[in-house]
Amino acid sequence: MLRFTLERFAGMVVTMLLVSVMVFLIMEIPPGDYADRYAFRKYSGTGVNVTEADIEAIRRDLGLDKPMLLRYFDWIGGIVLRGDFGQAFAFETSVTKVIGDKVWLTAGILFSTLLLTYLVSIPIGIYAAVRRGSAVDYGLTVFSYLGLALPNFLLALVMLYFANRWFGADIGGLFSDQYRDAPWSLAKAWDMAKHLWLPAVVLAWSAVAYQIQTVRATMSDELNKLSVTAARARGVPEMKLLVKYPARLAINPVVSTIGFDVNRIFSELPIVAVVLGLTELGELLLRAYLDLDMNVAGAILLLLTFAIVFMNFVSDLLLAWLDPRIKLGV
Amino acid sequence: MSKMLSVENLSISFRTDEGVITPVQGVTFSVESGRTLGLVGESGSGKSISTKALMQLLPGSAVLGADSRMTYTDKSGKEIALGHMKHGSKELRRIRGGEIGMIFQEPMASFSPVYTIGNQMMEAIMLHRGLKKREAREYAIEMLNKVGISNAAARVDQYPHELSGGMRQRAMIALTLSAGPALLIADEPTTALDVTIQAQVLDLMRDLQRELGMGMIFITHDLGVIAQIADDVAVMYLGTIVERGPAKEVIRNPQHPYTQGLLDAIPSLDHLHDRLKPVPGDIPSPTARPKGCPFHTRCAQAISGTCDVQEPQETSPLPGRAVRCWLHETKSRSAA
Ligand SMILES: Nc1ncnc2c1ncn2[C@@H]1O[C@H](COP(=O)(O)OP(=O)(O)OP(=O)(O)O)[C@@H](O)[C@H]1O
């Protein structure tokens, strides 16, 4: 397992490097750069005539005139060595300041959504497969179709309405008023947890519906395996049998798509965030793109892709742990 | 010698989308302790489901006939009605594995691929022998040794796919026997193996059965294998047992036309130049079970007006033998 882990870890580092190059190139693709943008912003409508030379000067100021390769190494070096994502042009401060708290909030939403998705869908999918054809099974199937058909933002609105009625007005956003600008503390974290469940439920909804069906299908296959009958014929207690033999393999497709789920949740985040009044990275990413504020956009893209690559690494390790044949290369 | 298992009038139906089918009808057989019953018949004749019914391993769509009786006498001499135990009950779990062990046709598929051989053996040993982990491991190694697996101390930590087919079936035998069953059901345990390995595994099973004094039900579609391993035989056709009796006698002097056909179909060294004579015709599907004697559609000696109208009852043309065939029923009736 150690060797397998090291191999996959090396693979992850290489992937992250390649991904960083790609992100950098993506930042380079839009026509024009922040120097153009800045000049346009600052001088349009003022009647001042901006020359090429002025823009060049701005470019030199911002360090955008250096060769691409050099700029890449400056950028990635700063991130890796100093955790410095560079200057957020549009905000006239550092990227780290701009994305700061939003990173942790977004990560919090991502992880609680993932956790909620798996904690709900895996046991229910297993149960549906074991009780295949029962009323509960049919009920779950109907729920799954509903879950897949219902748009996220609509669900968010509905949930917001009911949450307001049942739990009081203070449910939108991620913090209660008294904690919004307070420094981090246990009380603030608890306050966040109390707010986190709503976006997590909204974002997990469709994934839960989808993963229930996935687990149900693979679990049904696994239940029909001879090895399960054989274990039953040896008198293994049913509960232990289900967990040890079929369920362990049935969650394989769920585990192998963790990275994909991270990506999906992040894509769905902005619209839900708008409805629920959250501040998170997705919306900032869109804004940064429009502003050609490429250091901010790049930082967010890089963090997201790193998160996905890292979760793929975790999913690889989990898969190998679930099915040792993977690391034995069979 | 005493009967350890007696099955009477076993019928098994399945509710399917096309309606109810009854692939096993009125099966009666018994197993004497310390003896091997060979259950022989073509594919689809109901051998596997009959034995699965004993362990309550049939799917939820299966229904047992109302007057089906399966009585098992356990190691302590207590009589137990099989087929009606509560799901998840301690009693059922004790019977499964601890009293009746089962070996399947596919040694690869019977093991879970994600646990070591030792893990799966120790699980059974701890369940049925109440040993602690370390002792269970010792015992597992001992059992692997017993079934002729060399370097058992290393093999115990290997995964099933690291063993060859023959070794895997040996390991499966070790696993099943490590729970200490009094009755072993072997469902075509050698069919998936090479011929030479088949013979070795067959020898091993016979030796172990004698050494441990177990009763055994050995399922096969090959009467040749029956001759090697079984004391008694029951010949199954389309869900009914058409002939049963001591294996040697049945093979020497078969009474049912179907048994005769199966024996003619065995290639023999003395007659290598003769052409094989498989039983003519195809086995009808359980959804289209023929009226009357199920075998009459393929029987050269069928009496029209009798065999295709009514099902024959079991008669005893010779001491210790039982046949379901109108040829014998009319004979015994005219003699009376
Ligand atoms: N789950 C099921 N649902 C419906 N019918 C079934 C089911 N399982 C078995 N059967 C029917 O029972 C018949 C007997 O099956 P069984 O597996 O006992 O045959 P077998 O004698 O063991 O054959 P083989 O030599 O191929 O293993 C099959 O032909 C099939 O039609």
Ligand SMILES: [Mg+2]
């Ligand atoms: Mg079978």
